[in-house]
Amino acid sequence: MNIAESTWRNAALSIAERVDALMGEMTIEEKVSQLGSYWIRPQEDNDSGEGNVAPMEDTFVDGVSFTEEIQDGLGQITRAFGSFPVTPAEGRDKLAQMQREVTAANRFGIPALAHEECLTGFTTMAATCYPASIAWGASFDPALVNKMAHLIGQDMKKMGVHLGLSPVLDVVRDYRWGRVEETMGEDPHLVAELGTAYVRGLQSGGVHATLKHFAGYAASKAGRNHAPVSMGVREQEDVVFPPFERAIREGKVHSVMNSYSDLDGEAPAASHRLLTQILRERWGFEGTVVSDYWSISFLQGMHQVAETLNDAGIISLSAGMDVELPETNAFRNLGRAVAEGKLEPSILDEAVRRVLTQKAQLGLLDSEWSPEAQWAGSDVDLDSSENRAHARKMAEESIVLLKNEGVLPLKNHASVAVIGPSASQPRTHLGCYSFTNHVHSRYAADDDHGIAMQSILEALRDEPALSDSRFNYERGVDFTHPDVSGIDAAVEAARAADIAVVTVGDLAGLFGRGTSGEGCDVVDLALPGKQVELVEAVLATGTPTVLVLVTGRPYSLGQFESRVKAVVQAFMPGVEGGPALASVLSGAVNPSGKLPVQIPDHLGGQPGTYLTGQLGWNNDGVSNLDPRPLYPFGHGGSYTNFELKDLELSTTEISSDAAVLISATVSNIGDRDGAEVVQLYLDDKVSQVVRPRLWLAGFAKVRLAAGESKRVEFELHAERTSFTGVSGQRVVEPGVFGVRVGSSSEDLPLAAEFRITGPLREVPEGRIMDTPVRVK
Known part of the structure; x- marks a missing residue:
């Protein structure tokens, strides 16, 4: 071991001293390698976009092998667990082998930083899936979010993962946007409180958090994913920025990810204002900025602010980007750019210093580091009883009682008609970034969710307080399929029942494969598919009806409100969602959730939120459209007063x-x-x-x-x-x-x-x- 190596391996020295010593020994190419990443993706996903788990994934097929990529080192390993189904043990072994190859390939033996998604739990097979972020907002409980994130962090750490790509701190501006389910609501103070609690929790569990998407992503035109954002500085400063600023100043977050959407013509991945002036110079952020997947390449292909891919890399690095994810493309030739005088060496060094600092903070530069040492003595159980209990608590605390005309809690009825697609499909409880909906559903049979879950119907039948009730189930319609032939049977079931429980809502997916989630945007706020027709047909029977919504966004309920006896809103309540809903409906649990977003009255004309001036509220005849909601922000009832x-x-x-x-x-x-x-x-x-x-x-x-x-x-x-x-x-x-x-x-x-x-x-x-x- 030479003097320089003994210096940068010496944990008794400051991190800054260690990083400076290491950088003093590195070549330019070795430095550049620390800013890149590699993703081993299933080959079958690359030939068409249907299997993608990231935007335009099929268009980025780099021929560089893993062996070639790591010859001078590697910055990050992309989603060794969350790209296709592997058991926790298989995933950990796979990641360990990749790390051994990385450390053996570079002369310093520096491992890569491994990142994974973790918005609703560690996005991997057999891991507990907690409620979606929008449900955290409905809980109005930062302590619950903090504990959840801590449990997630512990699980990820023991599997060898270092960086979690969460939380999403986007503030909802348009309910039509598919990623509403990933947000914590439409109020910046609520999002900041819960988001900072998540950051502290995840990082106390041993994993660095990543704020996303900086900035303005949720305000895209017409709620369309990746669409431009037209937003003035005042809305940025007073609505969009505060959650990020608090998570940086108070939560001490270690990473930030940029937004895809251009902000008033400014591409965030190329924005020195956003990535340097605001994040670092104003707010004092000292961590790494990582690119949303392929967003640096998009500077050339989508935003067209760079002539070549190499130019895109230079522009982004100069703006303040540190790491290119999920693969090295635009950053590949940064060394050549330095040699040709197109990039200042000091700009490259600053990014490398931040990356190596993060690795040092996580112990990756310590002499005793090894893949196995990270999890010594840890089991591979990612769905523990503690996890499940907390998932159940979060689900119960997030369910919102919107309306109740004395029919809830349910009592033992001779006949209860349970109707609707949500009642029998547990996947509706999970968000787009759950492993089940994100990946597993593409490989498994419809009834194989990769983790044990109980449907609403099963949970109602098992609910002790309803043991004397007879439940008759009819699906009626699917989430999106146009077939309405099942409505007649649903109507007959409702007519024969003492009460009808109609369950409708979303089934999350990616890029149009679901009704909610990334790339699943909507033109209006009507319930998906033929579910409106199903609700109308049941209401026409006159049977007292409880409407249960399991959704990722708010939907218009104005046409039903006067005719339903009760309305219960569950925002994708996670793996314990079925039992939690059954407990609320039976009265075993007293609901306490509040709306983090408004529930619209009519289908359109309400893309805005409660944060509006007087002209955005009721305007006394100035317009024929009344923008006021059916149920306002913060609303939610109880079984007590x-x-x-x-x-x-x-x-x-x-x-x-x-x-x-x-x-x-x-x-x-x-x-x-x-x-x-x-x-x-x-x-x-x-x-x-x-x-x-x-x-x-x-x-x-x-x-x-x-x-x-x-x-x-x-x-x-x-x-x-x-x-x-x-x-x-x-x-x-x-x-x-x-x-x-x-x-x-x-x-x-x-x-x-x-x-x-x-x-x-x-x-x-x-x-x-x-x-x-x-x-x-």
């Missing part, structure tokens, strides 16, 4: 750098235990720019026994009222602000005001972005 009272502000005047304490009492005035989400909203009475008519400033999920009361106190700093002013600077503006506390954005029984005094104040970087809450 809550009361909010005694709103109190510690002061009615604060300076622009001070805080006010806002408190209220929440009481369970019903006869059973439950949980209420106490929500704090603000509004700005007069402002120099148009602001939302109200916005969520804080929330707390409060668990209360029957008859119990608790005091909830929010600490609201003046900077929580800040916004991007006319000058383009963030300001706290003096004036009067409304305070409203309630159980949804439209159910706000408590109101008060406070005034910010003094001159206009420009807010420096590092502003206060959270609202601490105490429950007494």
